[in-house]
Amino acid sequence: MxxxxxxxxxxxxxxxxxxxxxxxxxxxxxxxxxxxxxxxxxxxxxxxxxxxxxxxxxxxxxxxxxxxxxxxxxxxxxxxxxxxxxxxxxxxxxxxxxxxxxxxxxxxxxxxxxxxxxxxxxxxxxxxxxxxxxxxxxxxxxxxxxxxxxxxxxxxxxxxxxxxxxxxxxxxxxxxxxxxxxxxxxxxxxxxITGTCGENRRDFYRGGHLRIMTAGQVARWKGTDVLIEAAARLRDAGHDDFSVHIYGKVHQPDLASMIHSLHLSNHVILQGVLPHALLLEAYRDYDLFAFPTLEREPFGLVPLEAVARGCVPIISRRCGIAEWLVHGVHCLKAERTPESFARVFAEVIERRIDLQPLARRGATAAWRDFHLxxxxxxxxxxxxxxxxxxxxxxxxxxxxxxxxxxxxxxxxxxxxxxxxx
Missing domain, CATH: 3.40.50.2000 (Glycogen Phosphorylase B;)
Structure with a gap:
């Protein structure tokens, strides 16, 4: 044809x-x-x-x-x-x-x-x-x-x-x-998603330092401000052993000032743009992928890429990708507020949520149902x-x-x- x-x-x-x-x-x-x-x-x-x-x-x-x-x-x-x-x-x-x-x-x-x-x-x-x-x-x-x-x-x-x-x-x-x-x-x-599955991930969060990441446009319309405020609330609730790494081009420079004003420089780090091939590898180094995007997000591919590599996504409850992944089965969902995202982070740290079964089920579904x-x-x-x-x-x-x-x-x-x- x-x-x-x-x-x-x-x-x-x-x-x-x-x-x-x-x-x-x-x-x-x-x-x-x-x-x-x-x-x-x-x-x-x-x-x-x-x-x-x-x-x-x-x-x-x-x-x-x-x-x-x-x-x-x-x-x-x-x-x-x-x-x-x-x-x-x-x-x-x-x-x-x-x-x-x-x-x-x-x-x-x-x-x-x-x-x-x-x-x-x-x-x-x-x-x-x-x-x-x-x-x-x-x-x-x-x-x-x-x-x-x-x-x-x-x-x-x-x-x-x-x-x-x-x-x-x-x-x-x-x-x-x-x-x-x-x-x-x-x-x-x-x-x-594209590519090959590779070796299954074996290391999952079992307490200690919680590694959170996000990737994409660094802007309020993608929820970067929600994530920064969620980190502040998590710290203020007494949870200090965590980090949030933000990958992508900064569209609103005042977000860096927001991190500084909330005294989060040791927790929230702007990592800049990472080439896509390296980003795919980086997912395996994190426990959670945070995606507090706008409700009108048509789909949102990066959470799917993340879960395919064993990094459990926590996504806005109402957005395009939320139609395709099930809360508590393949991912975690939260209202698009700092309070809601901070609450889920805390539940993971307190071991009330086990990431391993979510990661394994999510990866299986990603490679089986969402591969090109x-x-x-x-x-x-x-x-x-x-x-x-x-x-x-x-x-x-x-x-x-x-x-x-x-x-x-x-x-x-x-x-x-x-x-x-």
């Missing part, structure tokens, strides 16, 4: 798990004999690009501090090109579609590319697609400044129809609560199903580009009128 993967970024140029997951699937599908090409943006810095990776798209880097225009009009123009339509990218997409003639398109993250226009182009050309939703991307494509525009949401709901993969039911609810309906076939498939080898056949079946449902009645690439140019020019005119008013 000929498959075109569509992603805003592609490793080694990436932001997080979404782009890495796309690369996982692409590599696995190629290993299974499929002819797969990737259409993605020109990299933000020079990177290697094998022949099957086509870096032809233009990216509006919403995630960079300098990625958007500074004036009100320039910002809104860039936001529209990022989310609504980029005629340049529609032209690049139709060119690759004409060259490659894929049976199906595997869509991943497309914010930053004029993603609404790209999906409308696929619909107009009657190109079958499967959209891997690891975040609320339809919400992004129908919104400006994070506010959903009702007319765009209705247009999306009426015209964008195909095969969707959502990584949690919570994510689907969040998208649809905003007034966006996912029309067509929707299947809930979790994110996955178990997940890929489900994605592959959806790709085959989608490819078989093309109607064969489609517009032309030239018409798609002309419509994209008209939409882009109309959007610019409307923005000018809005700013002037």
């Amino acid at each position: 000929k498959i075109l993967a569509l992603s805003n970024l592609y490793p080694p140029d990436f932001i997080g798990g979404y782009e890495l997951a796309c690369a996982d699937v692409v590599d696995a599908l190629r290993d299974r004999g499929h002819d797969v090409r990737v259409l993605t943006a020109a990299p933000r810095l020079p990177v290697a690009s094998p022949a099957h990776v086509l870096r032809r798209l233009k990216l509006i880097d919403e995630w960079s501090e300098n990625g958007m225009g500074m004036s009100p009009f320039a910002f809104r123009r860039d936001e529209a090109e990022s989310r609504l339509v980029s005629a340049y990218n529609v032209h690049a997409l139709t060119t690759v579609l004409d060259e490659f003639q894929p049976d199906v398109v595997y869509v991943c993250a497309i914010t930053g590319l004029g993603g609404f226009g790209l999906m409308a182009c696929l619909q107009f050309l009657d190109i079958p697609w499967v959209w891997q939703l690891g975040d609320r991307v339809p919400h992004h494509l129908c919104s400006t400044r994070q506010r959903v525009i009702p007319g765009l949401a209705e247009a999306f709901s009426q015209h964008i129809r195909g095969h969707f993969i959502v990584v949690s039911d919570q994510l689907r609810r969040e998208i649809e609560v905003g007034g966006i309906r996912l029309q067509g076939h929707v299947e809930t498939i979790p994110n996955w 080898d178990a997940i890929l056949p489900r994605i592959e079946r959806l790709l085959v199903r989608a490819s078989s449902q093309a109607k064969g009645i489609a517009g032309s690439s030239h018409d798609a580009y002309r419509l994209a140019r008209m939409a882009e020019q109309l959007t610019a005119s409307l923005l000018e009128e809005t700013i002037a008013a």
Whole structure:
């Protein structure tokens, strides 16, 4: 089967798990004999690009501090090109579609590319697609400044129809609560781990120094402040023999000041960014993986990586990964408060919770049910199903580009009128 993967970024140029997951699937599908090409943006810095990776798209880097225009009009123009339509990218997409003639398109993250226009182009050309939703991307494509525009949401709901993969039911609810309906076939498939199991872990907490870690973006939206305050409460309750190591890029520098002001420098340590391969090894050196993330976390892969290596996750009670792991069986869950996380830490230290059976059951489930080898056949079946449902009645690439140019020019005119008013 000929498959075109569509992603805003592609490793080694990436932001997080979404782009890495796309690369996982692409590599696995190629290993299974499929002819797969990737259409993605020109990299933000020079990177290697094998022949099957086509870096032809233009990216509006919403995630960079300098990625958007500074004036009100320039910002809104860039936001529209990022989310609504980029005629340049529609032209690049139709060119690759004409060259490659894929049976199906595997869509991943497309914010930053004029993603609404790209999906409308696929619909107009009657190109079958499967959209891997690891975040609320339809919400992004129908919104400006994070506010959903009702007319765009209705247009999306009426015209964008195909095969969707959502990584949690919570994510689907969040998208649809905003007034966006996912029309067509929707299947809930979790994110996955890769690699090999290796030797089973043998050392588990039996008292003494409790080793806690977390990894990811160091910011309040990921709960770093909750974890720091939980450490203070644990110490103030008389438990002093513990450490919390925080891995990742610091997005809010005042969190370091928070550690200092609470006199936690001997307990809570910012470890910086660790390469992913080394992070996977580091999990085995810790007893608990703390994940006090926001409730709207679509999935959350790092707790799954941790438990696969015998490090028991304690996660927010309501987040995407919480749908897939069972409290007291594979993991521990807590309310997203310092008090709740500190209470669970104390119960482990006081030996009221035995981590060994949790770690063993969690690791077994991770390697059996959440490895890409178990997940890929489900994605592959959806790709085959989608490819078989093309109607064969489609517009032309030239018409798609002309419509994209008209939409882009109309959007610019409307923005000018809005700013002037």
